[in-house]
Amino acid sequence: MNELTNQQPVPSDARVFNDATQLATNVEPMIELRGVYKRYGSFEALKNIDVTVGKQEVVVVIGPSGSGKSTLIRCINRLEVHDEGTIVVDGIELSDDVKKILQVRRNTNMVFQSFNLYPHLTVLDNITLSPRLVRKQSRKVAEAKAMELLERVKIPDQALKYPGQLSGGQQQRVAIARSLAMEPNVILFDEPTSALDPEMISEVLEVMTDLARSGMTMIVVTHEMGFARQVADRVVFMDSGEIVEVGDPEHFFTTPDEPRAQAFLSQIL
Amino acid sequence: MMIWLRKNLFRSVGDSLVTVIAGSLSLYVLFRIVRFVAVTGRWQVVETNLALLVNGAWPTDEIGRLSATIVLLGFLGGVASAVAGLVTSDVDSEPPTLFQKALDLAIRLWPLALIVGLVLLLSTTTGPLLLTVGVVGAVTVGRLLGGLLPGRVRPVVIVVALFGALASIWFMSFGHSWDDWGGILVNFFLAAISISLCFPIGVILALGRRSEFPILRMLSTVFIELFRGVPLIALLLMAKNTLGFFVPQEFTPGAAVRAIVVFVLFTSAYVAEIVRGGLQSVPKGQIEAARANGLTPIPTTFRIVLPQALRNVIPALVGQFISLFKDTTLAGVALGFLDLLEGGQAITQQAEFRGQGLVIETLAFVGLLFWAGSYTMSRESQRLESKLGVGSR
Numbered sequence: 144m145n146e147l148t149n150q151q152p153v154p155s156d157a158r159v160f161n162d163a164t165q166l167a168t169n170v171e172p173m174i175e176l177r178g179v180y181k182r183y184g185s186f187e188a189l190k191n192i193d194v195t196v197g198k199q200e201v202v203v204v205i206g207p208s209g210s211g212k213s214t215l216i217r218c219i220n221r222l223e224v225h226d227e228g229t230i231v232v233d234g235i236e237l238s239d240d241v242k243k244i245l246q247v248r249r250n251t252n253m254v255f256q257s258f259n260l261y262p263h264l265t266v267l268d269n270i271t272l273s274p275r276l277v278r279k280q281s282r283k284v285a286e287a288k289a290m291e292l293l294e295r296v297k298i299p300d301q302a303l304k305y306p307g308q309l310s311g312g313q314q315q316r317v318a319i320a321r322s323l324a325m326e327p328n329v330i331l332f333d334e335p336t337s338a339l340d341p342e343m344i345s346e347v348l349e350v351m352t353d354l355a356r357s358g359m360t361m362i363v364v365t366h367e368m369g370f371a372r373q374v375a376d377r378v379v380f381m382d383s384g385e386i387v388e389v390g391d392p393e394h395f396f397t398t399p400d401e402p403r404a405q406a407f408l409s410q411i412l
Numbered sequence: 413m414m415i416w417l418r419k420n421l422f423r424s425v426g427d428s429l430v431t432v433i434a435g436s437l438s439l440y441v442l443f444r445i446v447r448f449v450a451v452t453g454r455w456q457v458v459e460t461n462l463a464l465l466v467n468g469a470w471p472t473d474e475i476g477r478l479s480a481t482i483v484l485l486g487f488l489g490g491v492a493s494a495v496a497g498l499v500t501s502d503v504d505s506e507p508p509t510l511f512q513k514a515l516d517l518a519i520r521l522w523p524l525a526l527i528v529g530l531v532l533l534l535s536t537t538t539g540p541l542l543l544t545v546g547v548v549g550a551v552t553v554g555r556l557l558g559g560l561l562p563g564r565v566r567p568v569v570i571v572v573a574l575f576g577a578l579a580s581i582w583f584m585s586f587g588h589s590w591d592d593w594g595g596i597l598v599n600f601f602l603a604a605i606s607i608s609l610c611f612p613i614g615v616i617l618a619l620g621r622r623s624e625f626p627i628l629r630m631l632s633t634v635f636i637e638l639f640r641g642v643p644l645i646a647l648l649l650m651a652k653n654t655l656g657f658f659v660p661q662e663f664t665p666g667a668a669v670r671a672i673v674v675f676v677l678f679t680s681a682y683v684a685e686i687v688r689g690g691l692q693s694v695p696k697g698q699i700e701a702a703r704a705n706g707l708t709p710i711p712t713t714f715r716i717v718l719p720q721a722l723r724n725v726i727p728a729l730v731g732q733f734i735s736l737f738k739d740t741t742l743a744g745v746a747l748g749f750l751d752l753l754e755g756g757q758a759i760t761q762q763a764e765f766r767g768q769g770l771v772i773e774t775l776a777f778v779g780l781l782f783w784a785g786s787y788t789m790s791r792e793s794q795r796l797e798s799k800l801g802v803g804s805r
């Protein structure tokens with residue numbers, strides 16, 4: 144566990160931002176979106192999205208319901224297909240090329256609001272399925288790794304249970320372990336604590352904080368302002384399919400520049 | 413006890429009235445049934461023709477082959493059930509005691525035991541007794557051996573057991589051409605073979621109907637809608653009468669093959685629709701999670717979606733299989749097998765029994781046998797469902 148906390152990410156004050164949607168000049172990009180549009184019929188769910196996420200960076204995305212937050216991160220692992228613009232993930236540009244899509248999905252992973260664990264498999268099988276089938280690990284190796292990860296999310300004693308027998312907080316930690324088992328470079332979180340009872344939120348946020356400290360690149364859609372302030376390197380505010388403001392959390396939460404961001408924050412804080 | 417009675421049966425005047433009326437009616441019906449079974453029923457016709465009702469006019473010198481096959485099937489069934497049990501073993505509950513196990517078995521299998529007991533009671537030779545002992549032994553040995561197999565060979569074992577079973581039935585047909593099989597044996601084997609074939613075909617059709625490839629989708633849809641739209645008996649009669657138009661005389665298959673083909677075509681269309689319903693019941697989030705976790709479409713379908721879909725439709729599937737089991741009597745009607753039902757009708761026409769209205773007795777016996785089979789299938793499906801329910805949300 145200490146191994147996780149030792150590796151500190153680059154302190155954010157060391158970065159020099161030219162334009163807030165772009166990266167500090169001394170950081171390598173992990174995810175780049177250029178002029179991305181997503182349409183449902185004539186409705187534009189994403190409009191001209193430009194954003195770059197650096198290696199080991201933690202970006203929190205906030206915004207009102209229906210503003211396109213989920214759509215944005217789901218375009219990054221191709222659960223949604225964007226209509227215009229380019230998306231490059233870890234050096235691979237997303238297109239109709241199935242091989243590239245698979246490669247991107249191997250390098251990234253996603254944690255969902257509703258957990259989406261496989262209910263017919265045990266916790267251990269939930270975690271080891273993809274490593275065994277996709278990464279061709281032997282059952283033995285995969286299970287040893289899975290136990291390590293369950294240790295890391297603090298529920299090693301639940302390995303042989305089924306998801307239905309766990310609490311929401313435990314299920315979400317299993318989902319995080321399942322993502323980590325594929326050893327991704329990026330994890331996308333879509334409101335990971337929104338379906339949880341208040342007393343379980345902190346146990347999940349704790350795991351996510353550890354993960355951020357370990358240097359994982361993360362994009363997190365969340366309404367947890369405390370987490371955003373403590374852990375995020377940057378906050379992206381979206382409204383009506385557009386990125387309205389990008390800034391470092393302290394600045395954003397105290398003195399946002401844009402009126403729409405001010406209005407949103409005054410509503411939820 | 414008194415409190416329970418008062419609470420559930422005599423809570424008010426209206427309740428008491430209903431209880432008294434329904435109670436006396438049931439008692440009366442029960443009395444008639446017991447009287448029919450024990451006093452007025454003339455069971456000589458069943459007793460005399462027992463062998464005919466069970467295995468048709470099976471030649472005596474081939475009974476050995478028949479018995480051997482049935483014992484082998486029992487063994488394969490035992491292995492398969494033990495291996496399937498491994499898949500669904502419950503991690504939380506403690507292992508049951510021997511007494512609990514015995515009680516459980518008695519509750520589950522009493523209708524079958526009743527039938528076997530009845531047959532043994534009515535039969536005059538020792539053959540059936542030996543066969544019963546052999547089958548029970550084979551199932552037990554099969555279960556014990558199956559339990560020793562390592563977990564990872566499961567799917568292979570189940571496939572081998574299935575093909576072994578089909579092969580041994582084929583072996584059995586050398587002794588006595590299966591177009592001449594009779595009795596409940598025909599119903600049982602037509603149903604068993606048709607079920608094992610229509611299930612995988614139905615699953616493939618269901619997947620085809622949801623596939624991204626327009627041609628596959630169209631073919632599956634046409635197949636399903638075609639065979640669902642025609643009455644089963646019409647298909648069976650067509651198989652009997654019109655096949656000659658399409659296939660040269662020398663190649664026309666026998667009645668058993670025709671019946672099986674019709675049952676498989678017909679039931680797989682229904683199975684496909686049931687499974688499609690199951691596929692639709694799996695939340696979209698499951699597929700998204702699998703994709704996001706790097707799985708390609710084929711493992712996503714077979715590891716994530718299908719297992720959940722099938723679990724959700726076990727009751728409907730088994731219902732369809734039970735209906736197929738009973739519909740095998742239509743093969744008797746349309747294709748001239750002396751199956752359990754036709755045989756049961758025929759024996760009332762024998763010289764010594766004709767004109768005595770014995771059809772009530774034979775139909776009662778026939779009905780009891782079908783009921784025992786259907787009830788056991790339904791019972792076992794509920795058990796499977798609750799075992800698999802361990803993982804449900």
Ligand SMILES: Nc1ncnc2c1ncn2[C@@H]1O[C@H](COP(=O)(O)OP(=O)(O)OP(=O)(O)O)[C@@H](O)[C@H]1O
Pocket residue numbers: 183188206207208209210211212213214215
């Ligand atoms: N499959 C779809 N078909 C049509 N419109 C869609 C579809 N999926 C999303 N949308 C629309 O796109 C917009 C953005 O949706 P999205 O789910 O990204 O919002 P969100 O910011 O994640 O909202 P929330 O906070 O409620 O999760 C919404 O207006 C939604 O109605």
Ligand SMILES: [Mg+2]
Pocket residue numbers: 212213214333334
């Ligand atoms: Mg959303």
